[in-house]
Amino acid sequence: MNTNLELARVSTKQQMNQINKIIKVAVLSPLDSLFDYRPENGKKIEDYPIGSRVNVPFGSTKKIGIVISYSEKSKLNFEKLKPINSLIDKDPIVGKDFIKLATWISEYYIHPFGDALFNMLPNILRKGGSYNPYVMNMWKTNKKGQDLPLNTISKTPKQKRLLELLREKESNLKEISELDILKQGFSKEIIKKLFHKNLIEKYEKFYIPEKSQSLIDGKSENSNLKLTHEQKLSIDTIFDKLSSFEVILLDGITGSGKTEIYFQVINKVLASMKQVLVLIPEISLTPQTIQRFTKRFSKKIAIFHSKLSEKERLLAWRACKEEEAEIIIGTRSSIFTPLPNIGLIIIDEEHDSSYKQNDGLHYSARDIGIVKAKNQNIPIILGTATPSLESFHNAQKNKYTHTKLKQRAGNAKLPNIQILDIRNKVLDNGFSEEAIHLIKNTLKSGKQVLVFINRRGYAPLLMCHDCGWNALCPQCDARLTVHRKQEALRCHHCNFSSRIPEKCNSCESKNLVFIGQGTQRNTETLQNLFPHFPVIRIDRDSIQNKKSFEKYIKKINSGDPLILVGTQMLAKGHHFPLLSTIVILDIDQGIYNPDFRSEEKVTQLLTQVSGRAGRAEHEGNVLIQTYVPDNDILSSWKKGGYHGSIVEILKNREFHELPPFTHMGVIRADSTKPDEAFRFLKSLIDNNRNDCSQNCQIIGPIPLIMEKRAGRHRAQIIFKSKKRFDLNKTINNFKTLINSNKKNYRLRCSIDIDPSEVA
Ligand code: ADP
Ligand code: ZN
Ligand code: ZN
Numbered sequence: 001m002n003t004n005l006e007l008a009r010v011s012t013k014q015q016m017n018q019i020n021k022i023i024k025v026a027v028l029s030p031l032d033s034l035f036d037y038r039p040e041n042g043k044k045i046e047d048y049p050i051g052s053r054v055n056v057p058f059g060s061t062k063k064i065g066i067v068i069s070y071s072e073k074s075k076l077n078f079e080k081l082k083p084i085n086s087l088i089d090k091d092p093i094v095g096k097d098f099i100k101l102a103t104w105i106s107e108y109y110i111h112p113f114g115d116a117l118f119n120m121l122p123n124i125l126r127k128g129g130s131y132n133p134y135v136m137n138m139w140k141t142n143k144k145g146q147d148l149p150l151n152t153i154s155k156t157p158k159q160k161r162l163l164e165l166l167r168e169k170e171s172n173l174k175e176i177s178e179l180d181i182l183k184q185g186f187s188k189e190i191i192k193k194l195f196h197k198n199l200i201e202k203y204e205k206f207y208i209p210e211k212s213q214s215l216i217d218g219k220s221e222n223s224n225l226k227l228t229h230e231q232k233l234s235i236d237t238i239f240d241k242l243s244s245f246e247v248i249l250l251d252g253i254t255g256s257g258k259t260e261i262y263f264q265v266i267n268k269v270l271a272s273m274k275q276v277l278v279l280i281p282e283i284s285l286t287p288q289t290i291q292r293f294t295k296r297f298s299k300k301i302a303i304f305h306s307k308l309s310e311k312e313r314l315l316a317w318r319a320c321k322e323e324e325a326e327i328i329i330g331t332r333s334s335i336f337t338p339l340p341n342i343g344l345i346i347i348d349e350e351h352d353s354s355y356k357q358n359d360g361l362h363y364s365a366r367d368i369g370i371v372k373a374k375n376q377n378i379p380i381i382l383g384t385a386t387p388s389l390e391s392f393h394n395a396q397k398n399k400y401t402h403t404k405l406k407q408r409a410g411n412a413k414l415p416n417i418q419i420l421d422i423r424n425k426v427l428d429n430g431f432s433e434e435a436i437h438l439i440k441n442t443l444k445s446g447k448q449v450l451v452f453i454n455r456r457g458y459a460p461l462l463m464c465h466d467c468g469w470n471a472l473c474p475q476c477d478a479r480l481t482v483h484r485k486q487e488a489l490r491c492h493h494c495n496f497s498s499r500i501p502e503k504c505n506s507c508e509s510k511n512l513v514f515i516g517q518g519t520q521r522n523t524e525t526l527q528n529l530f531p532h533f534p535v536i537r538i539d540r541d542s543i544q545n546k547k548s549f550e551k552y553i554k555k556i557n558s559g560d561p562l563i564l565v566g567t568q569m570l571a572k573g574h575h576f577p578l579l580s581t582i583v584i585l586d587i588d589q590g591i592y593n594p595d596f597r598s599e600e601k602v603t604q605l606l607t608q609v610s611g612r613a614g615r616a617e618h619e620g621n622v623l624i625q626t627y628v629p630d631n632d633i634l635s636s637w638k639k640g641g642y643h644g645s646i647v648e649i650l651k652n653r654e655f656h657e658l659p660p661f662t663h664m665g666v667i668r669a670d671s672t673k674p675d676e677a678f679r680f681l682k683s684l685i686d687n688n689r690n691d692c693s694q695n696c697q698i699i700g701p702i703p704l705i706m707e708k709r710a711g712r713h714r715a716q717i718i719f720k721s722k723k724r725f726d727l728n729k730t731i732n733n734f735k736t737l738i739n740s741n742k743k744n745y746r747l748r749c750s751i752d753i754d755p756s757e758v759a
Contacts, residue, residue, distance in 0.1 A: 021045045022074045022081060025056055025065035026114040028126070034113070035065070036074040038081045045070050048084065051092025051099065053128065055085040064088070064128040066117060068099060093131055093321075094121075097375060098338050104371055110665075110731055110751045111361050119361045120336035122314045131318065132206040133311040137178040139191065141166050145199035153197075158190050163199060175205065214308050214316035215325065216290075220298035223260065225409075231257050234403040238265050238381065241401060242344070245374050249350075249395045250383040252405030253414075254611025258383045260409070262346055263296055265381065270299065270326060274343025277328045279335060279365060281352040287550060289348075293329055304330030304337070332357060335365040335372065342376055345369050350382035350391060351604055356756040364754060385611060386604040386642050389650055393660040415582070415613040415620030419638055421629040429525040430517040435583045435623055436529060442621075443533050443561045447580040450564045451522055452609050454586060456492065456539045458484035458521045459514035464504035466511050471501070475711040482514050483541070484521075494710035517585060523565045530563065538566040568605060570612070582613045584624045591631055594705055595759040596658050599633050599649050607642040657720065659754070663727045665719040666755045667734060668704070670712040671747035678703065678715040680745045685717065687741070690733040696721035698730070705759045712748075718758060727753075 023045055024034040037056055039045055048054060048067045056065045062085065074081060094117075102120060106113040118126050124133060145163060153160045162181065169176045181191060194200045208215060227235070230252075238248055238261070252258045266276050280289050282305075294301055302316040302325035319325040321338045328337055332355055347355070347366050355365040366382065373380035382391055382400075395402035408414065422432050442449050459482045462471040471480040473491035480489040482500065490497045503510045514521070523537045536552055543549045556564065559578045564570065590602040606624070613620030626634060636645040654661045667684070669677035681701035688698070700717035707714060717734070721727040731751060738749055 022071050022078070023048055023054075023067055023084065024069045024071055025054060025084075026068050026117050027056065027058060027063045027065040028118040029058075029063070029114050030112050031114070032112050034068055036071070036076060036081055037065075037084045038078065040083045040086070048087055049090075049092045051094045051096070052090070053088035053093060053125070055088060055128070057082045057085060064126070065114075066094065067092075088128060089131060093125060094338060095340065097340075098336075100375060101336075101368070101372060104375075105361070105363060105368065108371075108728070109361065109363055109753050110728065110735055116361055122317045123310045124314045125317075129314075131314075132204070133314040133318070134207050134209055135204040136207055138175055138203050138205045139166060139178060139181060139200050140170060140175070140203065141199060142201050145194070146170075148199060156193070158186065159193055159197075162186050162190055162194060166200060177205070178202075208315065212312065212315060214303050214312040215319050216294055216301045216303060218294040218297040218299050218301050218327070221295045223263070223296070225257075225260055227260070227264075228257060228405075228407065228409050230405040230407055231261055231409070234261050234405060235264050237401065237403045238379070239268060241379050242268065244379070245377045246379045247370055247373070247394070247400040248379060248381045249387060249391050249400045249402045250381050250405075251387050251392075251395070251402060252383070252385060253408065254385045254608065255408040256385075256405035257409035258348075258405070259292060262348070262381070262383065265344065266297070266327065266346075269343040270297070272343060273341070275320070275323065275326055275328065275339045275341050276344045276346070277334070277337065277339060277342060277369075278330075278346045279348065279355070279369065280329060280331060281349045282331055282354045288553070290329060293327060297327055299326040300324055301327045301329065302337075304328070304334035306331065332365040335368050342372075343378055345373050345378065345380040346383065347380065348383050350384045351386050351388040353601075353756055358752070358756065359750070362750065362752040362755075364756075367754065386607045387646075389600055389646060389653065390660045392643075392646055393650060413619050415610055415622045417610060417622045417624070417638060419624045419626060419629050419634055421627075422625045423627055428529075429521065430585060431522075431525065431529075431583075432625055435625060438581055438621060438623055439526075439530070439563065439583065442581040443530060443563070446561050448556070448559075448562055448564065448576070448578045449581045449583065450566065450570065450576075450579050450609075450612055451526065452566060452568075452570065452582060452584045453517060453519055453522055454567050454589065454605075455481075455516075455518045456483075456520075456541055456567060457481035457490065457518035458524075459516045459518055461515040462489060462500065463513055463515050464507060464509055464511065465513050466509040467504060467507040469504050469506035471505075475708070477706045477708045481518065484514075493706065519565050519567060522585070526563050526565065534560070534562040536562060536564050538564060538570050540567070540569065543569070568609075570609075576612060579612050580620050582609060582620070582622045584609060584622065587624060587634075588627055591628060591633060593759070595757050596653075596656075597757060599652070600646065602633055603637055603642060603645045603649070606637055662720050662722055663724050664753075664755060664758070665727055665731050666716050666752045666758060667719075667731070667738070667749065668714060668716045668752065669747050669749040670709075670714040671745070672712055673746060674713050676745055677701075677713055677747050677749075680741065680747055680749070681715050681717050683741055684734055684737045687737050688730075688733065690730055693730050693733075695723060695726040696730040716758075 022036045022038055025037055026034055039047060050067050050069065052067050054065050054067060056063055102117040106116040150160055234250060241248060250258055250261060269276050290303060302319050304316055317337055320328055323341050328334060347369050350366050357363050369380055394400045420432060420434055425432050439449050461479050462482050471489050473480050473496050475496050476491055476493045478491060478493050480491055483490050487500055488497050489500055504512060519537050519539045523535050527535045538552060556576055587602060587606065590598060610622045613622055633645060636648045669680050671677045678701050697720040698717060701715045704714040704716055719727055719731055742749065
């Protein structure tokens with residue numbers, strides 16, 4: 001008897017377990033796990049499709065979640081599990097590929113899965129909003145409204161006419177919106193009356209707004225360019241690789257015609273009915289780039305950048321997921337866009353630092369692009385004139401296909417480069433006699449000049465001539481920059497700003513001087529030297545909006561002689577065919593940067609800025625002023641160009657065991673309390689007991705070079721390992737320690753894998 005009873009119990013328990021399946025849900029949370037729920041009463045787990053959003057109870061609050069999987073087991077008793085509150089999406093908003101990518105991101109970047117997953121979504125979806133960003137109200141008759149004899153409402157002729165109208169539309173299988181009903185002369189009141197008589201009902205319909213910023217119909221203009229020999233070779237190489245996963249480094253100097261190569265490859269992929277994703281560095285590039293694309297392809301083009309409204313962003317996202325958009329152009333975060341039918345990814349200017357996100361979820365869009373391409377078994381093209389050391393190294397090891405273009409397309413010539421030693425030279429507000437002479441001659445011959453200085457504002461330093469006091473940011477370990485136009489001192493590292501003081505803070509002397517150069521001051525100097533020519537300043541301060549930027553671009557493209565003064569905003573991708581002289585003022589600042597990537601960055605900047613010169617048929621000149629003319633970077637760059645110098649830089653990296661020869665990660669912490677971050681990181685190291693650490697070098701804690709920033713004191717631990725596995729395991733162990741130790745400290749802490757900057 002007893003045994004039978006036992007058996008019966010066991011079998012019902014088994015049955016219970018069969019039925020008691022649970023739903024595993026990801027929510028936006030710093031916790032790593034998925035959360036278990038049961039269906040609402042009367043519902044089955046299948047009623048909650050994987051990839052759909054749900055409303056769930058979470059502690060004492062509610063959260064939006066995404067269904068990730070089903071399971072038979074839970075750490076909690078089934079009875080203790082809370083039921084889901086409600087289902088948001090009948091159809092999943094993300095697919096299995098999306099969840100797979102999120103899983104990779106979470107593991108690789110050591111970031112909570114739910115947080116990573118929600119980071120990949122447009123804001124509206126993250127907050128639980130509708131998948132359809134633009135809907136209009138529609139009306140139709142219900143059963144009663146269809147059957148009602150019309151004479152029963154003949155006393156109210158307007159209501160009768162509206163009912164007739166709806167019936168007529170429906171019999172022709174047409175729909176009618178509330179807006180159209182109103183346009184036909186019916187008031188809202190009439191609609192309401194029919195609704196209250198229970199004759200009609202409302203529903204919503206998705207539509208695409210006419211003047212969308214994010215979803216554009218392109219035109220197909222034919223290109224009559226005759227491809228160069230190098231372009232043909234590259235295209236052939238790429239065509240050979242289109243059927244499966246392959247990383248192709250398209251390594252072509254500025255002006256070699258990489259865009260035309262993209263276009264031909266895109267055409268080929270579109271012809272096989274696949275979607276193409278093109279990543280571009282940042283907003284300043286978009287107006288020109290987008291136009292090039294929209295002119296060339298008569299396809300639906302989705303566009304993502306940071307200036308879009310949330311609705312526009314979702315509109316484009318939706319069009320990608322529904323396979324309506326065939327070409328997708330966007331900045332960093334568009335790498336997350338779901339593209340069920342993707343055939344090709346292009347990362348333009350793959351070396352660009354804007355592909356790296358440095359807060360919240362720290363990720364590299366380029367690297368995620370490669371993983372995405374691998375998951376989908378499709379090719380990815382990394383295009384650049386200045387390959388990152390990582391990509392170049394991979395190409396040299398034959399992990400990537402390497403295709404090169406060494407000549408400019410058309411008749412464009414490469415510029416002459418002169419490195420000018422300015423030690424002991426008399427400078428006029430930062431300009432050498434040689435530079436002024438060169439600018440004068442260029443303008444005289446009717447051509448354009450670019451003066452490059454990577455510093456906004458008027459002067460980087462305000463100093464007291466009597467006692468040497470200088471203006472520091474109260475919140476950062478940094479000097480304040482003088483902005484003369486706004487009569488302000490500003491910190492370029494936080495939002496701090498104050499009026500320029502009339503006297504010294506320390507000795508009250510009125511003898512304050514502006515030291516050093518910034519774009520504002522250079523503009524002023526040049527305008528005084530060349531009063532008859534326009535001097536246009538292009539930096540983040542002068543380009544407040546797209547309109548003013550486009551106005552400048554138009555002026556530059558008119559071809560009249562003028563001087564452009566700009567920061568690296570101008571070094572990126574812009575194509576100014578009439579620039580013939582470039583003066584680079586302060587490359588030394590970059591050379592002295594302590595970050596291990598600074599040599600690479602300086603060389604890229606030099607190459608990119610110089611590449612702006614002589615892009616049309618004019619021969620160009622580049623003049624670089626420096627106090628360190630014998631510096632290794634400058635001389636190897638002058639001698640061997642970009643590729644010559646990165647071979648040297650790679651040797652250095654190998655010697656010092658730096659990426660790409662080792663893998664790196666950083667844990668950073670910051671707090672308003674001095675020493676707090678440092679003590680916290682120290683506690684992590686003291687508590688670390690991880691075998692893998694033997695194969696992973698742990699350096700720190702050390703303060704950041706700019707220890708205080710925006711009022712927060714910062715420290716870091718640097719991890720280096722030859723093996724990705726050991727790095728990951730060690731930092732994962734630290735992460736557990738972070739979670740358990742953090743309660744006792746007041747600070748923020750983040751993990752950065754493959755950091756783009758360590759200083
Ligand atoms: P990159 O992106 O490699 O710096 P672009 O694609 O912007 O270069 O091309 C630079 C310029 O050369 C553009 O004006 C482009 O129209 C032109 N160009 C490209 N291919 C050719 C070609 N085969 N013949 C003549 N001009 C070309
Ligand atoms: Zn003083
Ligand atoms: Zn500051």
